[in-house]
Amino acid sequence: MRKTFGDLVAVDDVSFTIEAGETYGLLGPNGAGKTTTISMIAGILERDGGDVLISGRPHGTTSTWGKKRIGYVPQDLALYPDLSARENLRFFARLYALNRTEARTRIEEVLEIVGLTDRAKDPVKEYSGGMKRRLNIGVGLLHHPPLLILDEPTAGVDPQSRNAILESVAALAGEGVAVLYTTHYMEEAERLCDRIGIIDLGLIRAEGTRRELVALVGELDRISLTTDGTQAVPELERLPEVRKISSGEGHIEVMVEDARKTLTRILATVTEAGVVVRTVEVHEPNLESVFLHLTGKALRD
Numbered sequence: 619m620r621k622t623f624g625d626l627v628a629v630d631d632v633s634f635t636i637e638a639g640e641t642y643g644l645l646g647p648n649g650a651g652k653t654t655t656i657s658m659i660a661g662i663l664e665r666d667g668g669d670v671l672i673s674g675r676p677h678g679t680t681s682t683w684g685k686k687r688i689g690y691v692p693q694d695l696a697l698y699p700d701l702s703a704r705e706n707l708r709f710f711a712r713l714y715a716l717n718r719t720e721a722r723t724r725i726e727e728v729l730e731i732v733g734l735t736d737r738a739k740d741p742v743k744e745y746s747g748g749m750k751r752r753l754n755i756g757v758g759l760l761h762h763p764p765l766l767i768l769d770e771p772t773a774g775v776d777p778q779s780r781n782a783i784l785e786s787v788a789a790l791a792g793e794g795v796a797v798l799y800t801t802h803y804m805e806e807a808e809r810l811c812d813r814i815g816i817i818d819l820g821l822i823r824a825e826g827t828r829r830e831l832v833a834l835v836g837e838l839d840r841i842s843l844t845t846d847g848t849q850a851v852p853e854l855e856r857l858p859e860v861r862k863i864s865s866g867e868g869h870i871e872v873m874v875e876d877a878r879k880t881l882t883r884i885l886a887t888v889t890e891a892g893v894v895v896r897t898v899e900v901h902e903p904n905l906e907s908v909f910l911h912l913t914g915k916a917l918r919d
């Protein structure tokens with residue numbers, strides 16, 4: 619897809635696919651083109667070029683078929699403050715043309731998913747920011763969309779709601795919903811997303827699982843041990859998984875590609891050499907360093 623606003627190229631050439639049950643994260647700094655990209659996918663913004671296919675079928679701003687299959691949760695809240703959560707959902711269920719019986723069941727399911735059943739009767743104006751955000755997500759789920767698009771759903775919410783949001787998104791993906799998730803919080807992308815597209819200046823600079831992205835820039839995991847000696851170093855050097863070792867008095871640092879896979883073997887090798895291990899720390903390179911490497915700037919610039 620491509621989108622320009624006058625001279626500004628907001629989305630230059632963005633292309634990706636999301637499978638059912640997969641959570642795809644678009645990670646990028648402010649102004650990277652995330653909202654523009656998802657607005658085109660949701661069919662609320664005209665594209666200048668490119669295609670959006672849902673289950674192989676073209677979809678655009680005039681496609682009702684496509685819109686029925688998408689739950690779009692914008693950054694801004696769209697709720698009636700004087701109505702309760704249940705009344706808000708009832709109103710939106712009518713907009714989505716759910717019949718009465720369908721609506722009744724689905725509203726209770728949705729309240730459960732977003733964790734608001736206990737507060738369903740209270741007017742939304744009495745809700746915390748995070749609760750409003752959760753209800754907003756609930757609205758996007760009413761019509762059972764196979765694709766759910768969330769635009770920075772945790773921006774500015776309290777930790778409890780943030781956790782609730784992340785947990786409901788993971789549960790929905792577990793039920794087969796394809797989720798497109800935008801964020802500039804690296805930890806969220808790492809925790810939630812099966813695949814991540816790093817977007818900057820309207821381009822996807824790299825795409826893959828967290829591990830693939832990290833491998834792309836050649837970063838290694840580091841296992842730091844504090845020990846009572848370093849006589850295990852020659853044995854460690856012989857292990858094929860070990861890429862680099864440094865050691866000094868009372869500590870050994872081992873660089874490997876995948877610390878989770880190699881940790882047991884490394885500890886066994888050290889102990890067999892008669893060295894006592896006092897502490898173990900594993901440092902995995904994160905997406906922040908990948909982002910910095912790819913774009914030359916920090917994620918939160």
Ligand SMILES: Nc1ncnc2c1ncn2[C@@H]1O[C@H](COP(=O)(O)OP(=O)(O)OP(=O)(O)O)[C@@H](O)[C@H]1O
Binds near residue numbers: 628649651652
């Ligand atoms: N309607 C518009 N008219 C003009 N410029 C726009 C418009 N919408 C977005 N832009 C510009 O396009 C670029 C991409 O914006 P976009 O909102 O897609 O970024 P984003 O990655 O979602 O950022 P944020 O994290 O702040 O939401 C920005 O430079 C923005 O100023």
